[in-house]
Amino acid sequence: xxxxxxxxxxxxxxxxxxxxxxxxxxxxxxxxxxxxxxxxxxxxxxxxxxxxxxxxxxxxxxxxxxxxxxxxxxxxxxxxxxxxxxxxxxxxxxxxxx
Numbered sequence: 001x002x003x004x005x006x007x008x009x010x011x012x013x014x015x016x017x018x019x020x021x022x023x024x025x026x027x028x029x030x031x032x033x034x035x036x037x038x039x040x041x042x043x044x045x046x047x048x049x050x051x052x053x054x055x056x057x058x059x060x061x062x063x064x065x066x067x068x069x070x071x072x073x074x075x076x077x078x079x080x081x082x083x084x085x086x087x088x089x090x091x092x093x094x095x096x097x098x
Contacts, residue, residue: 009061009085014095016064016084017057022092024052035092042092051080055093 009016018024023036024044033049035042044052050071054064061081068075087093 009081009088009095012060012062012065013097014061015057015059015097016055016061016088016093016095018052018055019091019094024049037092048083051083052087052093055084057096061095 021038025034025036027034030043033044035044035052050068051064054067059067065075065077065080068080084093088095
């Protein structure tokens with residue numbers, strides 16, 4: 001059974017996924033993706049939404065970065081890791097070792 005112990009986001013082997021109480025959805029009123037938690041609504045930019053759509057618990061951080069590089073011309077790996085680290089600290093994302 002996979003471990004659910006958090007791994008540092010700087011590990012390419014970590015498998016991020018949304019926390020159980022978090023939902024990514026498109027808000028038609030805002031015409032933006034939002035991250036919903038019981039207490040907050042976070043409006044995402046297109047980049048943030050693209051990253052979180054790939055956080056399925058199956059893809060590794062390395063796999064997410066590879067997919068982002070395939071989709072976009074300019075992807076800064078450290079910025080993606082920083083975004084995920086921030087969401088991990090806020091308990092919006094969980095990372096398992098697979």
